[in-house]
Amino acid sequence: MFTQEEKDALYKVIYKRRDIRTFLPDLIPEESLHNILKAAHHAPSVGFMQPWNFIMVTSDELKERLAWAADKERRALAIHYEDAQGKEEHFLKLKIQGIKESPLTICVTCDPTRGGSHVLGRNSIPETDQLSTACAIQNMWLAACVEGLAMGWVSFYKKQDVRDILEIPPHIDPVALMTVGYTDHYPDKPILETSKWEERKNLDHLLFENKWGYK
Amino acid sequence: MFTQEEKDALYKVIYKRRDIRTFLPDLIPEESLHNILKAAHHAPSVGFMQPWNFIMVTSDELKERLAWAADKERRALAIHYEDAQGKEEHFLKLKIQGIKESPLTICVTCDPTRGGSHVLGRNSIPETDQLSTACAIQNMWLAACVEGLAMGWVSFYKKQDVRDILEIPPHIDPVALMTVGYTDHYPDKPILETSKWEERKNLDHLLFENKWGYK
Numbered sequence: 001m002f003t004q005e006e007k008d009a010l011y012k013v014i015y016k017r018r019d020i021r022t023f024l025p026d027l028i029p030e031e032s033l034h035n036i037l038k039a040a041h042h043a044p045s046v047g048f049m050q051p052w053n054f055i056m057v058t059s060d061e062l063k064e065r066l067a068w069a070a071d072k073e074r075r076a077l078a079i080h081y082e083d084a085q086g087k088e089e090h091f092l093k094l095k096i097q098g099i100k101e102s103p104l105t106i107c108v109t110c111d112p113t114r115g116g117s118h119v120l121g122r123n124s125i126p127e128t129d130q131l132s133t134a135c136a137i138q139n140m141w142l143a144a145c146v147e148g149l150a151m152g153w154v155s156f157y158k159k160q161d162v163r164d165i166l167e168i169p170p171h172i173d174p175v176a177l178m179t180v181g182y183t184d185h186y187p188d189k190p191i192l193e194t195s196k197w198e199e200r201k202n203l204d205h206l207l208f209e210n211k212w213g214y215k
Numbered sequence: 216m217f218t219q220e221e222k223d224a225l226y227k228v229i230y231k232r233r234d235i236r237t238f239l240p241d242l243i244p245e246e247s248l249h250n251i252l253k254a255a256h257h258a259p260s261v262g263f264m265q266p267w268n269f270i271m272v273t274s275d276e277l278k279e280r281l282a283w284a285a286d287k288e289r290r291a292l293a294i295h296y297e298d299a300q301g302k303e304e305h306f307l308k309l310k311i312q313g314i315k316e317s318p319l320t321i322c323v324t325c326d327p328t329r330g331g332s333h334v335l336g337r338n339s340i341p342e343t344d345q346l347s348t349a350c351a352i353q354n355m356w357l358a359a360c361v362e363g364l365a366m367g368w369v370s371f372y373k374k375q376d377v378r379d380i381l382e383i384p385p386h387i388d389p390v391a392l393m394t395v396g397y398t399d400h401y402p403d404k405p406i407l408e409t410s411k412w413e414e415r416k417n418l419d420h421l422l423f424e425n426k427w428g429y430k
Binding site: 019052192 | 216217220221222224225226227228229230231232234250252253254256257258259261262263264265267268269270271272273274277288292295296299302306309311324330333335336337338339340342343345346347348349350352353354356357358360361362363368370371372373374381382383384387390391401405407408412413415416418421422423424425426427428
């Protein structure tokens, strides 16, 4: 069903995709944007509930307010690193989001009420709707990468701030703010690996046979 | 950075990937298995915490017990459909998992303690570790698809049952049971769409401009 070239293409994009925090102001072509949203919408979802919405934030005023919400959260978190041997300073030097620079921020939301009270599978594990939304984000991210677009997942904010800024109803979960645009620097390795914040683990150490802890 | 053929390949696999519940007994080649696990491990993760582990369940006895856990949950859930106009009967006819038939079930877990107390970004939104794990699952699923393998996400179980069966420590979240193998029927459309359980939504209806509800 898939050729060797098609297999290679998938692995290339999976390995090349990076979380990007610096953007150029260039606008995103309509076709590319359509492709990445369609890719997101073709993610799996529990009970086929498709719990996601996508709020396309291009207003400078709203991006400014989202950046403010992210920045105050960043400053608040830095305080928690104060006893961690230089990690506070290291942390404050990391650029953690590019909401103001990127031409578009997509707020990806999850509606836990979609599909009614008895969504197939969701009753067993309620967070499967959020997990489905994460699958949509991953599809979107891979699609952005092949479209030559950079994407960054901003996860520093109080959800209530984002709800207030984007007028999101209280029962809707603003799962992620995804910044999108072109960049002049698409690194080979994760920023947190290059900056020596964390290392990539050895995959073999993460695998078990039949039971936890068994090799 | 990506050719048109590579773009087409990504979209092909994103659109073709399906949740499969019927499997052949044929074993999975080592190389394919390695490829799908490596794809999973290259997912994004909050603060680069890589919270996942993969328990490769091939023991017939353990698969039998996992299938029992899923089946009793299915029967328990069916009771909740009893007032829903024929939905109980419809539900009980759906095949919801293929744990016993598939040669391999991968239990994908999430360790919320990995990376210590101050994982970058996780302090703001604690469930980002689970969301990262879902991104790994989506990568794995796309990889399985290009490898010609079928995959199904089993989300019917009590987490404590799965912990007991696979000896998973109490603080580890068994996020998903992913059944893997070959199949003789890889459908074009989602099973829940074909069986008229749910329809695919119109993407345009899921998009908003700048604020929730605005077009």
